[in-house]
Amino acid sequence: MEFDLENPLTSLKEYLSDEIPDLFLSESDHVPSKNFLRCLRTSAEFYASFREEAISRILQAQYSCNYDPFIPYLAVNYMDRFISRQEIPQGKPWILRLVVISCLSLAAKMKNKHFSISNFQEGETGFTFDTQTINRMELVVLDAMNWRMRSITPFSFVHFFISLFELNDPSSSQPLKDRATEIIFKAQNEIKFLEFKPSIIAASAILVASKERFPSQFPSFQRSIYSCEFVK
Missing domain, CATH: 1.10.472.10 (Cyclin-like)
Structure with missing residues (x-):
């Protein structure tokens, strides 16, 4: 079964919220x-x-x-x-x-x-x-790499951060995810981003994407990210 970058700690396709704390605790190892x-x-x-x-x-x-x-x-x-x-x-x-x-x-x-x-x-x-x-x-x-092949990347956190948002239209979550994913791909080429944890890159990409797609809701999205217990 192929490795899923969005779910690095499981082989299941569905989103498992109880793994989120483990992702944040383990990301520095990757x-x-x-x-x-x-x-x-x-x-x-x-x-x-x-x-x-x-x-x-x-x-x-x-x-x-x-x-x-x-x-x-x-x-x-x-x-x-x-x-x-x-x-x-x-x-x-x-x-x-x-x-x-x-x-x-x-x-x-x-x-x-x-x-x-x-x-x-x-x-x-x-x-x-x-x-x-x-x-x-x-x-x-x-x-x-200490044989840690199941890398925890920014993609591992995208679904979680989007789940914090109260979108006016739930169907808009996919375009938001697609745009954040595009930003994450481009960010990898910049060597300066190596200084940041995957979760921070994911949160930043989603904020940029949400400001582009939903400017009126952006302040609310920003508060949701900043108040997240895992983000410092």
């Missing part, structure tokens, strides 16, 4: 380490460049393999968590390619989708990797 945020201040140019190229390659795989956007999102989450806990040597471009392939492969497995290593490496010059090498790198990535 983000880049605090040490990495300090490293960004001293080696910001290298890591920003590394991450930008890695994301570009991951998105390229999305289009070439026709993946749904949650696979590259999960792959970038794995990549961010890995490079935050594992020192990346500079001047070795093959490492970036290996990290990207391994994170994509892991994300595809979690979403129960086939990932073709040969198709991804087609046209690459200089470095290609065999299955054994990629499998070894996957283990390194998993070890850095």
Whole structure:
């Protein structure tokens, strides 16, 4: 059964409200380490460049393999968590390619989708990797993440925050969710957002979306978010 980013702690499709406290308690285990945020201040140019190229390659795989956007999102989450806990040597471009392939492969497995290593490496010059090498790198990535593959992301909190709103038209919750989801996808590309917990990114995305879609109700929505016991 494929992993659902909206319900990371369960295989059930329905929304389980009793898991919300666990999500907020556990989300810090699924983000880049605090040490990495300090490293960004001293080696910001290298890591920003590394991450930008890695994301570009991951998105390229999305289009070439026709993946749904949650696979590259999960792959970038794995990549961010890995490079935050594992020192990346500079001047070795093959490492970036290996990290990207391994994170994509892991994300595809979690979403129960086939990932073709040969198709991804087609046209690459200089470095290609065999299955054994990629499998070894996957283990390194998993070890850095403490084998927490069921990532808690901003998508895990979207339904909860929307449930706090008293919408004039209940059917408008889906357009609101769709717009917030679009914002979350775009936010992942910005390295500065690594400083924020998934729940805060989700709450912020929903507030932006609600201000666009329902400006007259926005003050009420804002109060609902700010008064939530889990949001600080």
